[in-house]
Amino acid sequence: MRALSLAVAILILAAASAAPAQTPPPAELAPPAASSAPPAPPPTVLLPQAESDAAVSDLGPLKPAAPVARPRRTAAIIQALDKTTAETLRFEAPVGQPIRYKDLVFTVHVCEDSAPELGQRGAAAHLEIDSSPRPIPGRATPPTRQLFKGWMFANSPGLHPFEHPVYDAWLIACKAAPPSA
Secondary structure, three states, X not given: OHHHHHHHHHHHHHHHHOOOOOOOOOOOOXXXXXXXXXXXXXXXXXXXXXXXXXXXXXXXXXXXXXXXXXXXXXXEEEEEEEOOOOEEEEEEXXXXXXXXXXXXXXXXXXXXXXXXXXXXXXXXXXXEEEEOOOXXXXXXXXXXXXXXXXXXXXXXXXXXXXXXXXXXXXXXXXXXXXXXX
16 A cells, blocks of 8 residues: 555656646747657656555455544533633533523533544533523513534633633533443
8 A cells, every 4th residue: 555655656756847838939939840740748657566556456445444433421521600700610411411500501412532542532522502591480481592502622622612791611521421330
């Protein structure tokens, strides 16, 4: 496989080093033609085929490697900040179960850790954050509004942040279910 990519690189370099096509000068400035022979084609570079390349070509087309599955966890650990009171709270939100923090309702749909084979560390969670003010007795219940829906990443919280004038929230990690005894 490496020999095949080396051969492609050599062909690209050979084509790039060939003299660029020149436009012919105007007829009054052109020197008289000595012969009317057509120009020679650029040289073709042929490399011997390596044994490993021959074995690969006999197998047929290569299939892409299957993507590495990220382990799914049962809960997300989220930290929320009330900007007006400077109160922070770190809480666990189980997947599929809504959790309330003041006027916000967090619903985690998926929480995944990065696969060890990828060489990266960090969690990613797909969640939904709704604004649902608490009902006041004697008044109509205000409607629920969706404030955020998407992926949050623990190792880069600024990539897809939750933007709100009063609250901040970000993903800390994903948590697996405790082992059953």
